[in-house]
Amino acid sequence: MVPRQHRPVVADAQQEQGMVARATIPVSRFSAISLLRMGSQVLLIGVPLLLLLLLVVYPLAAIILQSVFPNLYTPAPNLVPGWDALQALTRQSHNYLAFLNSLWLGLITALLACILGTTLALLSRRTDLPLRRAMDTLVWIVFFTPSFLVGEAWSLVFIRGGIPDQYLHFSDAFINTFFSPVGVVAILSLKSFPYVYISVTAALHWLGSEFEDAARISGLVPGGPG
Structure with missing residues (x-):
């Protein structure tokens, strides 16, 4: 017979306490890491959201509320609604004309920006044109350039008596065309593309060229019939 081995109860209790301690230490560390990570995520999301609310949402909401409650920001504010401002806005015909002009200018600008942006993207990602890698840098420069600066620069280029006009002698028709809705659409398209x-x-980067390679292997000629 094999003699039964007896272990002291104190040793078993100490071993169990050690196991519990070893098991609880990673949990506490994991909780601290989780809290730290959660706090960083809250800061990364909360701070931009707070700035968006303060700098964008609040001013727009203040304008809309003041149009409905005209005495909201007076020394003696109240919530009595007033529709005089909105009624005056709807009674003036030139407001409708301005809305229609903005609408068709925006539609044409969006169409031209889509055509220009898509064409340049295809040339940059699906061709072997020289200097195509520099196109990204130029596009980002245009992206970060303020709109008013772009408009001011083009105005200085085509203004009567400017440096280009002194050498190229632009015609009156050309300058008048530029300082018209045609020029506005052109500048907005160049800024929006x-x-x-x-x-x-x-989209082209994540799509890959597998479909194009398969089409070429199957005998499809670029620019030829499908």
């Missing part, structure tokens, strides 16, 4: 370019290049 980076949004399309960035989106299309990202």
Whole structure:
């Protein structure tokens, strides 16, 4: 017979306490790491959201509320609604004309920006043109350039009596065409196409060229019939 081995109860209790301690230490560390990570995520999301609320949402909401409650920001504020401002806005015909002009200018600008941005994205990602890698840098420069600076620069280029006009002698028809809705659409399209370019290049990057390679292997000629 094999003699039964007896272990003291104190040793078993100490061993169990050690196991519990070893088991609880990683949990406490994990909790601290989780809290730290959660706090960093809250800061990364909460701070931009707070700035967005303070700098964008609040001013827009203040304008809308003041149009409905005209005495909201007076020395003696109250919530009595007033519709005089909105009624005056709807009674003036030139407001409708301004809305329609803004609408068709925006539509044409969006169409031209889509065409220009998509074309440049395809040339940058699906061709072997020289200097195509520098196109991304140029697009980002246009993207970060303020709109008023772009408009001011083009105005100085085509203004009557400017440096280019002194050498090229622009015609009155050309200058009048530039300082018209045609020029506005052109400048807005040149300023807006980076949004399309960035989106299309990202889509082409993640799409890959597997389908194009398969089409070429199957005998499809670029530009030929499908």
